[in-house]
Amino acid sequence: MTTKTASLSKSRRTIQWLAVIGTFVIGLRHIMPGEASRGGSFDSFCAFGGIETLLPYLFTGQVLKSTNLLNFSVLIATLGVALVAGRAFCGWLCGLGALQDFVAEWTRKLLGKKRHIRGKPSKTILPLRLPASIDRPLRYAKYLVLAAILVASLYAAFPPLREFCPVRAVFSLKMTPLLWLSLVVFLAGSVLVERFWCKYLCPLGAALALFNKISPVRLVSSTTCNNCGRCDIECSMGIEDVPNNLTDTECIRCLECLDTCTRDGSLELKVLKIGEEQ
Amino acid sequence: MKINPRYYPAIIIAAYVIFLLLGILLGFGPERGGGHGLLLLTETCA
Numbered sequence: 073m074t075t076k077t078a079s080l081s082k083s084r085r086t087i088q089w090l091a092v093i094g095t096f097v098i099g100l101r102h103i104m105p106g107e108a109s110r111g112g113s114f115d116s117f118c119a120f121g122g123i124e125t126l127l128p129y130l131f132t133g134q135v136l137k138s139t140n141l142l143n144f145s146v147l148i149a150t151l152g153v154a155l156v157a158g159r160a161f162c163g164w165l166c167g168l169g170a171l172q173d174f175v176a177e178w179t180r181k182l183l184g185k186k187r188h189i190r191g192k193p194s195k196t197i198l199p200l201r202l203p204a205s206i207d208r209p210l211r212y213a214k215y216l217v218l219a220a221i222l223v224a225s226l227y228a229a230f231p232p233l234r235e236f237c238p239v240r241a242v243f244s245l246k247m248t249p250l251l252w253l254s255l256v257v258f259l260a261g262s263v264l265v266e267r268f269w270c271k272y273l274c275p276l277g278a279a280l281a282l283f284n285k286i287s288p289v290r291l292v293s294s295t296t297c298n299n300c301g302r303c304d305i306e307c308s309m310g311i312e313d314v315p316n317n318l319t320d321t322e323c324i325r326c327l328e329c330l331d332t333c334t335r336d337g338s339l340e341l342k343v344l345k346i347g348e349e350q
Numbered sequence: 351m352k353i354n355p356r357y358y359p360a361i362i363i364a365a366y367v368i369f370l371l372l373g374i375l376l377g378f379g380p381e382r383g384g385g386h387g388l389l390l391l392t393e394t395c396a
Binding site for chain 2: 079080083087116140142146147148153156160161289341343
């Protein structure tokens with residue numbers, strides 16, 4: 073059990089670093105001369121850019137400025153992952169998600185947590201876990217952001233999120249005053265609340281959320297679970313009672329719960345057939 | 351069917367790459383500049 077979980081956690085961290093470096097390299101390429109030979113702007117490598125430009129493309133046959141057809145390929149890839157494994161893109165492949173995990177980890181270290189002991193709650197003040205009365209309503213904000221952007225995209229020349237997008241703020245290396253503001257809000261939010269952007273504001277996460285209910289690759293809990301709560305403590309998305317909420321729309325399929333579980337068979341990764349119940 | 355969690359990262363990455371290539375083969379490739387063979391391939395096929 074220990075060997076399996078340690079290697080899974082390590083793989084995730086490695087992939088997350090690669091995602092961060094990869095996104096940074098894309099940003100770096102686009103501040104160098106000759107952008108036209110690089111497949112389009114920084115925005116054209118964004119999955120959410122595909123959502124932003126989808127309605128204009130369907131209605132007018134034209135994509136928004138700074139996006140191009142490549143956005144649809146990246147979107148199809150992201151939806152493909154969601155179709156297979158729910159919001160696994162958020163937990164494993166998203167550079168911004170990875171950065172939030174790193175910021176939370178660095179914050180804990182700065183505030184005195186020497187090493188991470190799995191399944192034990194952190195004694196540091198930050199990142200906070202907001203009370204459910206505040207946390208739950210705030211989580212609906214990302215759906216409003218998604219809806220607002222879809223509507224705005226019909227009237228926009230550029231992708232509506234472009235001027236505020238934290239991915240551009242962190243990785244594009246072409247800053248504007250609004251992007252600086254976005255960067256400060258993103259970093260401050262990530263220090264204060266773990267996965268702040270994913271929980272409350274990410275419109276891509278909102279678009280992928282429903283796939284958690286239908287994706288065939290998923291975690292399944294069994295009767296051997298004794299509800300010790302270790303998985304609840306490790307969940308960066310703050311899902312309560314994890315074993316009974318494994319298809320929650322907030323779950324980013326990071327498998328930290330499986331990683332931290334000490335009871336063999338309590339949580340299992342399965343491929344469900346169509347119509348098969350857990 | 352139970353799967354070993356060890357293969358989970360490979361499943362995700364494989365899904366991403368396969369669907370990305372599918373998108374590019376469907377014609378949603380980079381629009382500008384050279385060096386994008388798959389786009390040229392799809393244009394040739396069309």
